[in-house]
């Protein structure tokens with residue numbers, strides 16, 4: 001019975017309203033599509049390549065986001081069917097929060113982060129959000145630069161926000177007009 005229920009949930013979850021697309025950046029083609037629970041292993045592999053030993057999210061965190069009652073969108077980018085990047089967005093009230101974003105090191109600085117942020121913003125606008133927000137490590141100046149060029153500004157510093165290393169976070173926000 002539980003197995004059937006799980007299969008039903010999985011069937012429901014794999015009905016995507018995101019229109020898959022291919023994007024070409026510097027002559028390379030990337031495939032953008034929605035994330036499904038069957039992709040979690042691949043997303044964890046992306047995290048491993050990005051963060052080495054430290055895993056910001058374990059399987060349970062991905063699962064609870066993918067089955068969240070909040071409006072959400074998880075997108076991944078693949079090259080030859082291999083997932084190389086992903087982003088997560090969760091809508092709460094009038095804010096769309098970027099929950100996670102990662103691009104594997106060999107594909108960084110090629111414009112994928114920008115493309116993923118643009119997809120997130122489109123989703124936020126479709127849902128009538130007034131703001132977008134995210135947290136970023138205070139030491140992560142590369143990501144902060146990207147968010148700043150994308151129109152995010154620092155709202156506050158969250159002291160010792162990350163349990164890993166007790167590092168502070170910048171709470172960044174973008175107003176959508």
Ligand SMILES: CC(C)(COP(=O)(O)OP(=O)(O)OC[C@H]1O[C@@H](n2cnc3c(N)ncnc32)[C@H](O)[C@@H]1OP(=O)(O)O)[C@@H](O)C(=O)NCCC(=O)NCCS
Pocket residue numbers: 025026050101102103104107108109110111112113114115135136137140142143145146
């Ligand atoms: C942060 C992160 C998601 C950004 O993704 P990315 O794909 O590297 O970002 P982009 O390529 O879109 O933009 C980054 C830089 O590349 C530049 N760029 C954009 N398009 C480019 C292109 N076609 N060719 C070369 N460079 C390009 C951007 O101008 C930007 O330059 P900057 O150094 O002036 O900021 C990615 O680096 C990452 O996963 N980092 C590790 C995990 C992490 O920090 N996650 C964020 C936690 S909050």
